[in-house]
Amino acid sequence: MAKKVAVIKGDGVGPELTDLMMKTVKAAGSKAGFVECEAGAGWWEKHGGNSLIPEETWKALSNTDACFKGPTTTPGGAGSPKSVAVSIRQKFDLYANVRPIKSYKGTAAPLGEVDFVCVREGTEGLYVGEEVQLTDDVYIAIRKITRPSCRRIAKYAFEEAKRRKWKSVVAIHKSNILKKTDGAFLEECEAVKKQYKGIELEEYHVDNVAQQLIKNPANYNQKVLLSTNLFMDILSEECSSLVGSIGLIYSANIGDKYAMFEPAHGSAPKYAGMDKVNPVATVLAGAWMIDYLGEKKQSQAIFKATEKVIAEKKHVTYDMGGKAKSSQMVDAIIKHL
Numbered sequence: 001m002a003k004k005v006a007v008i009k010g011d012g013v014g015p016e017l018t019d020l021m022m023k024t025v026k027a028a029g030s031k032a033g034f035v036e037c038e039a040g041a042g043w044w045e046k047h048g049g050n051s052l053i054p055e056e057t058w059k060a061l062s063n064t065d066a067c068f069k070g071p072t073t074t075p076g077g078a079g080s081p082k083s084v085a086v087s088i089r090q091k092f093d094l095y096a097n098v099r100p101i102k103s104y105k106g107t108a109a110p111l112g113e114v115d116f117v118c119v120r121e122g123t124e125g126l127y128v129g130e131e132v133q134l135t136d137d138v139y140i141a142i143r144k145i146t147r148p149s150c151r152r153i154a155k156y157a158f159e160e161a162k163r164r165k166w167k168s169v170v171a172i173h174k175s176n177i178l179k180k181t182d183g184a185f186l187e188e189c190e191a192v193k194k195q196y197k198g199i200e201l202e203e204y205h206v207d208n209v210a211q212q213l214i215k216n217p218a219n220y221n222q223k224v225l226l227s228t229n230l231f232m233d234i235l236s237e238e239c240s241s242l243v244g245s246i247g248l249i250y251s252a253n254i255g256d257k258y259a260m261f262e263p264a265h266g267s268a269p270k271y272a273g274m275d276k277v278n279p280v281a282t283v284l285a286g287a288w289m290i291d292y293l294g295e296k297k298q299s300q301a302i303f304k305a306t307e308k309v310i311a312e313k314k315h316v317t318y319d320m321g322g323k324a325k326s327s328q329m330v331d332a333i334i335k336h337l
Contacts (some may be wrong), residue, residue: 002031003065003293008057008084011040012267013277014070020279020330021068021286027334028298030290035060039084040072040267052081053088061088066289067260070282071267082129085253088260089122094253095149096156097122097232099264101239101249106311107320108244116220117160118236121153122253125229145181145228150188156254157226158196169193170202170220172209172227172235185228206231210238217242240264245319247278250285252292261289275325278317280306283333305336 007022009015022034037057044052052072061067067088074083081087088094097120103113130142157169171189175182186203193201204212206227212219213235227235240246249264263281271277284306291299309315315332316322324332 002033004033004035004063005289005293006057006060006064006067007034007036008039008067008069008072009036010070010084010267011042011073012071012269012272013274014040014072014267016273016275017263017277017279017282017326018068018070020326021282024283024302024330024333024337025286025290025298028287028290028301028337030295030298032290032293032295034068035064037061039069041075042073044075044081050081051087052084058091061092066258066292068286068289069260069262071263071265073267073269085260085262086127086129089253092255092258092260093123094255094258094260095121095123095153096254097251098160098254099236099239099249099251101236101242103243104248104307104310106313106316107248109242110244111214111217111242114217114221114239114242116222116239117164117224118232118239119153119157119160119224119226120232120236121149121227121229123229124149125231127229143178143181143230145184147184147188150185151192154189154192154226155195157224158192158199161199161224162196164222164224166222166224167198168200168202168223170204170209170223170225172204172206172225172231174206174231176205182228189226206235209235213238213242236264245278246281247317247319248280250281250288252285252288254292259289259292261285261292275327276318277326278319279326279330280310283330301337302333305333308336309333 009018039053072084099118102115103109124144128144173182240249246265253260287299287302309332315324
């Protein structure tokens with residue numbers, strides 16, 4: 001029976017990139033059915049309310065096997081709703097936010113070739129969004145850390161290392177300052193490590209890792225980098241620069257029963273409708289999604305075709321030194337399928 005995917009096209013460049021992803025996935029022979037849904041700042045500006053996601057979309061998400069989310073805009077300021085991604089992660093308990101960071105042949109590797117994976121806890125930390133005003137001048141944000149969530153994200157990271165036959169998980173923290181919250185995170189990482197013989201646990205302070213990623217990024221090759229929600233949100237964005245463009249970084253939000261796939265970059269509204277933005281992150285997020293749905297052969301075909309187009313350098317977008325439009329790059333990928 002064909003699997004169904006809820007597709008949120010998003011804001012800014014989201015709709016055009018998501019259309020290109022669906023075109024590629026269909027060309028690869030995927031049998032997945034797409035259920036298009038609305039969500040994001042564009043929808044909210046028209047309809048208002050306390051959520052960027054309408055009730056019909058929540059129903060569609062509950063009745064599908066996975067979600068694909070194009071980049072969405074999150075309004076700022078007190079009283080504005082939570083981001084679409086955070087809302088879906090928390091609703092469906094998508095606790096593992098995963099971003100592979102890998103150099104491609106034919107692209108700039110500003111600080112040398114890299115190949116590692118960032119694993120980020122996706123449901124708690126500062127992203128619980130709980131803030132308290134104590135006085136006219138004092139505000140407190142709550143960083144919620146629980147042992148069960150630390151334990152399961154640590155287990156996910158070790159399983160990812162085992163699956164890839166890698167020998168190390170790097171736990172990133174600030175336990176010298178955040179003694180209880182990051183202390184609990186580290187203790188759970190150490191407890192989980194005992195279940196995985198042959199995989200070591202390295203422990204680093206977050207500020208040191210931020211510096212080492214610029215100074216010696218190859219030190220992390222064939223390792224799984226693991227951290228709490230905000231720390232890894234920032235670090236994985238830094239890691240994107242190591243492969244030359246965030247337009248190449250695809251990501252997944254994975255739970256025990258559901259998953260959401262998305263490009264790592266934002267909605268880039270200034271480029272909306274210009275057919276200009278790098279489509280690789282969106283296309284490969286779609287390829288990863290159909291792998292999750294069991295279509296491994298079709299998924300691998302998209303990955304290989306994309307790598308060929310990047311390596312050839314003939315049909316790549318401006319951020320990769322080329323002149324191709326988004327759609328031209330996708331047409332080149334489809335020709336290689």
